[in-house]
Amino acid sequence: MPAHRDAESGQAEPRGSAAGPGRDEPAGDLQLRSLTKRFGDFVAVDDLDLVIPAGSFFALLGPSGCGKTTTLRMVAGLEVPTDGQVLLGGDDITWAKPYRRPVNTVFQSYALFPHLTVQENVAFGLRRKGRKDVAGPVAEMLELVELANLASRKPAQLSGGQQQRVALARALINSPQVLLLDEPLGALDLKLRRQMQIELKSIQGEVGTTFVHVTHDQEEAMTMADTIAVMNAGLIEQLGSPADLYESPATTFVANFLGQSNLVAGDIKGREGDDLVVQVEGTTVRVPASRARVSEGKVWLGVRPEKVVLTPSEPSGDSDSGTAGQTSVDNSLGPAQVIDVSFVGVSTQYILRSAWGQELMAFEQNTGARPLLRRGAHVDAQFAGPHAFLLDHDQDARAGVDDGLAP
Amino acid sequence: MSSATSAPSMPRRRLSPAWLLLLPGALWLAAFFLVPLVQLVATSLYDPTGSEELGYAMTWEFGNYVDSLAFYAEPFLRGFAYAAIATLLCLVLGYPLAYTMAFKAGRWKNLMLILVIAPFFTSFLVRTLAWKLILADNGFVVGVGRTLGLLADDGRLLATGVAVVAGLTYNFLPFMVLPLYVSLEKIDHRLIEAAGDLYASPLQGFRRVTLPLSMPGVVAGTLLTFIPSAGDFINSRLLGDTTTQMIGNVIESRFKVGDYPAAAALSVTLMVFIVAMVAVYIRRAGTEELL
Numbered sequence: 001m002p003a004h005r006d007a008e009s010g011q012a013e014p015r016g017s018a019a020g021p022g023r024d025e026p027a028g029d030l031q032l033r034s035l036t037k038r039f040g041d042f043v044a045v046d047d048l049d050l051v052i053p054a055g056s057f058f059a060l061l062g063p064s065g066c067g068k069t070t071t072l073r074m075v076a077g078l079e080v081p082t083d084g085q086v087l088l089g090g091d092d093i094t095w096a097k098p099y100r101r102p103v104n105t106v107f108q109s110y111a112l113f114p115h116l117t118v119q120e121n122v123a124f125g126l127r128r129k130g131r132k133d134v135a136g137p138v139a140e141m142l143e144l145v146e147l148a149n150l151a152s153r154k155p156a157q158l159s160g161g162q163q164q165r166v167a168l169a170r171a172l173i174n175s176p177q178v179l180l181l182d183e184p185l186g187a188l189d190l191k192l193r194r195q196m197q198i199e200l201k202s203i204q205g206e207v208g209t210t211f212v213h214v215t216h217d218q219e220e221a222m223t224m225a226d227t228i229a230v231m232n233a234g235l236i237e238q239l240g241s242p243a244d245l246y247e248s249p250a251t252t253f254v255a256n257f258l259g260q261s262n263l264v265a266g267d268i269k270g271r272e273g274d275d276l277v278v279q280v281e282g283t284t285v286r287v288p289a290s291r292a293r294v295s296e297g298k299v300w301l302g303v304r305p306e307k308v309v310l311t312p313s314e315p316s317g318d319s320d321s322g323t324a325g326q327t328s329v330d331n332s333l334g335p336a337q338v339i340d341v342s343f344v345g346v347s348t349q350y351i352l353r354s355a356w357g358q359e360l361m362a363f364e365q366n367t368g369a370r371p372l373l374r375r376g377a378h379v380d381a382q383f384a385g386p387h388a389f390l391l392d393h394d395q396d397a398r399a400g401v402d403d404g405l406a407p
Numbered sequence: 408m409s410s411a412t413s414a415p416s417m418p419r420r421r422l423s424p425a426w427l428l429l430l431p432g433a434l435w436l437a438a439f440f441l442v443p444l445v446q447l448v449a450t451s452l453y454d455p456t457g458s459e460e461l462g463y464a465m466t467w468e469f470g471n472y473v474d475s476l477a478f479y480a481e482p483f484l485r486g487f488a489y490a491a492i493a494t495l496l497c498l499v500l501g502y503p504l505a506y507t508m509a510f511k512a513g514r515w516k517n518l519m520l521i522l523v524i525a526p527f528f529t530s531f532l533v534r535t536l537a538w539k540l541i542l543a544d545n546g547f548v549v550g551v552g553r554t555l556g557l558l559a560d561d562g563r564l565l566a567t568g569v570a571v572v573a574g575l576t577y578n579f580l581p582f583m584v585l586p587l588y589v590s591l592e593k594i595d596h597r598l599i600e601a602a603g604d605l606y607a608s609p610l611q612g613f614r615r616v617t618l619p620l621s622m623p624g625v626v627a628g629t630l631l632t633f634i635p636s637a638g639d640f641i642n643s644r645l646l647g648d649t650t651t652q653m654i655g656n657v658i659e660s661r662f663k664v665g666d667y668p669a670a671a672a673l674s675v676t677l678m679v680f681i682v683a684m685v686a687v688y689i690r691r692a693g694t695e696e697l698l
Contacts, residue, residue: 078600098603099612111601115619124615125605170605 028089029054030075030178030210035084037070044070046234048084052178052227057204057211059225061218063257063400067234068214069108072180075212076105088177099128104171105180109187110163112155118142118166119151125174141173144203161192168200172207181213185220197223218258222246230254232400246304250293252391255302257400262308262360263300264333265393268292275385281356285331287388298393307387308333308362310350310379312370331388333381336360338373348372352381451671459665471672479657479673486653487680489568489643490636493575497583497632498625500576505587505624506617509594523584535574535645542570542646566648574642582631590624591617626692634681 030052037045045067052058060068073079075086077098086094093101104125113121122141123134131137142148145165155163164184171179184200185193201224204211215221221228222242230237230245230253238250249255252263266280275286280301287301309329333354340351345366350373352360360381366372373379450463451471457463476483508519526534542548542564549565552558564570594617602612640655654677661670 076604078604097608098600099606099608103604105601105604107597107601107604109595109597111595111597113598113601113616124602124607128606128608128611128615174605 028091028177030212031085031087032071032075033085033087035071035074035086036082037067037074037079038082043234045074045081048234048236050229050236050239052210052212054089054177054210055208057201057213057224057226059213059215059221059228060231061215061221061228061257062231063216066231068216068231069182071231072105072182072212072214075178076103076180077101078105102177103180104174104176105182106164106167106171106184108183110155110167112163112166112170114155117152117154118147118158121155121166122169122173124170129174137173141169144172144206145169160188161196164188164196168203172203172209175207176209178210178212181211183215184213185215185217193220200224222258230257232257248291248389249302249391251399252300252302252395252397253400255300255389255391255400256398257402260305260361261302262305262333263302263391263397264354264358264360265397266299266301266390268294268296268299268390271295276390278390281334281354281358283332283334285333285388286385287331287390288386291386291388292390294390294392300391300393300395300397302389302391303333303383303387305349305361306347306363306365307383308360309382310338310352310362310364310373311382312373313378313380329382329384331383331385333360333383336379336381338375338377338379341373341375343372352379354381447671448675450667451675453668453671455666455668457668459667463667468668471668472676475661475669475672476676479654482652482657483654483673483676485568485651486637486655486677489572489575489651489653490633490639492572493579493636494583494629494633496572496576497580498629501580501583501587501628502625505584505591508584508588509591510596520588523581523588526581531578532641532645535578535641538570538574538577539565539645542573565646566651568647568651570646571643571651571653574646575636575639578639578642579632579636582635583628586627586631587621587624590621590627594620622692626689630685630688634685637681638677 032048032050032052035045035048035050036043048067048071060071062068070079074081077093077096077100081094084094085092088102093103113124116124119138119142123138126134126137138151139148142151145168147162147165147169150158150162155166158166164187167184181200185196188196197220200211200213204224213221213225225242227239228242228245229239232253238245238254240248245254245258249258249261252261255261255263264280266278266285269277269279269284271277271289272286274288274290276289276292276295278285278287278299278301285301289295292299313335336352336354338350339353339359342349343366347366348364350362350364352362354360362381449465452465452467452469453463453471454466454468455471455474504519504523508516508523512519540546544563544565549558549563552564553560553562558564564573598616598620599612602616603609607615637653638655638658640653640659643651643653643656644659654673658670658673658677661667661673
């Protein structure tokens, strides 16, 4: 995953405008400067600074109420900032009316005009800009989103996925400098969502417009975006490529909100070469100093579940050594016991109870190299130092954990 | 049920619950709408020389229609004209009010709604009588009008068409405001945001999105205002005089003097005209599917 992700994340350049109406001039970067929005006492967006490069697919990711939608609405002009600036290609558009901004939005519930046909919905923006010859561009755009045969239908006669495409076409046809997508796939079922993620990504590549995508779905953000800004409580927790965020989370919130993490309390004892020596619950582990966000004191040692390698500590039948070829797995979290096994096909998810009583997660690919471990099995949980990360212990280890309460 | 024995293969026929539920209403309408309607049409074709004492003969007197229309064409047209003006005034006054209530009133919304409905707590007649006082020659409104030169020094409002139209507008305004409010209330705010996002100025957004989506309310409101206004006689009776007679006044007076065939013929004519106009109007407004 990292390798393939890195290859994609470099694409900030527009790749031409094969099907789209094309852009007259290269759009500039979208810049947010100390952007703040308060609703009464509640600070929805707190002194946000952000540069979104032209032509990128950018995701604002965070739980509901983190301020991501408010940020988007301020860019669209639907919300007036309490403080700060919105700049597009160097122009200050902070106070511009929404209908004067070269920005279009795909709304969360699509907000298609129910009294207009698909064709009229898509033509709406061009007509308002005074274009007379809209039939051509509309047909072209409907072709792009594969809806040419439904042009004369009303929105109520379309499925959710088709409505979503109309909303996209209606926004894209105006060749906005920035396209804002507010949870665009939230109303679709899982299968359709996956399909639309791929389509959106490829359409973005075709038209080269800057896409700013707001979502609470971390998988959706990672699948589509070049760059993700993880937001929490009105602030950006971390900004980077999906691989960066996943492999090197800067905060416990990011570690938990993007995928899952085992976070174990530890103490930095000192430095040996490029490694930090960390005392963790009775054992000592080594983590490269480059992977640490702090250099001394108490830390959270983070290890992603799929980076945990399990070795049965009792002979388990006809198995050969489970760690053969994995020489880099030089750190151990000590002996643990399997307390739950979930078989999900491509992988198996184990929940372990560590020697000090903490529950740890370990995901293993079902390569068939070793039979599945059974509940109650005793294992040694190991990981490679460069796969771990060290975070400041002052943070809440449960920040950003999806406990099923968030939508 | 008897068919069950003769054709055993057929499923037993039963009255479905839907039909049973329709039955009371259908019976009510048959007794109190359909029968009187047939009676009304029949009366309109009676021999006009009959009277209550001597009885009426059914002579299929279609001439009743021709005669009454020829004789009362003026109040007929005046009635429609007054109703149309009052409906237009209701729309012009009611739309901004309903719009404000639906979109801008915030926590005052319910209070405003109650104020719109409040007149219904008093009788129609009493309210119209109150307007008689308001528009009286020695009243405040006429006084101000004369002072400002809007009215001649001996100018009056009572017993003029202005008073009748004002009364109609006042009395039927809630019937315009309520359906308008309901249809505006239903409009998703995000649609208006979306229009703005798609380069529509607030005015264009109103014209292209809000107004078309509120058309069911406009149609319902204008119908609920126009239809009763066109047949109304109270406003003209209390606020107007013989020169402001509407068709409703004529029908009432024909009934009073026992000229039932003419009254019935005029009633049927009024009804047919209104139904025809409504049918054309709904089709022209293009709101069949929205209704």
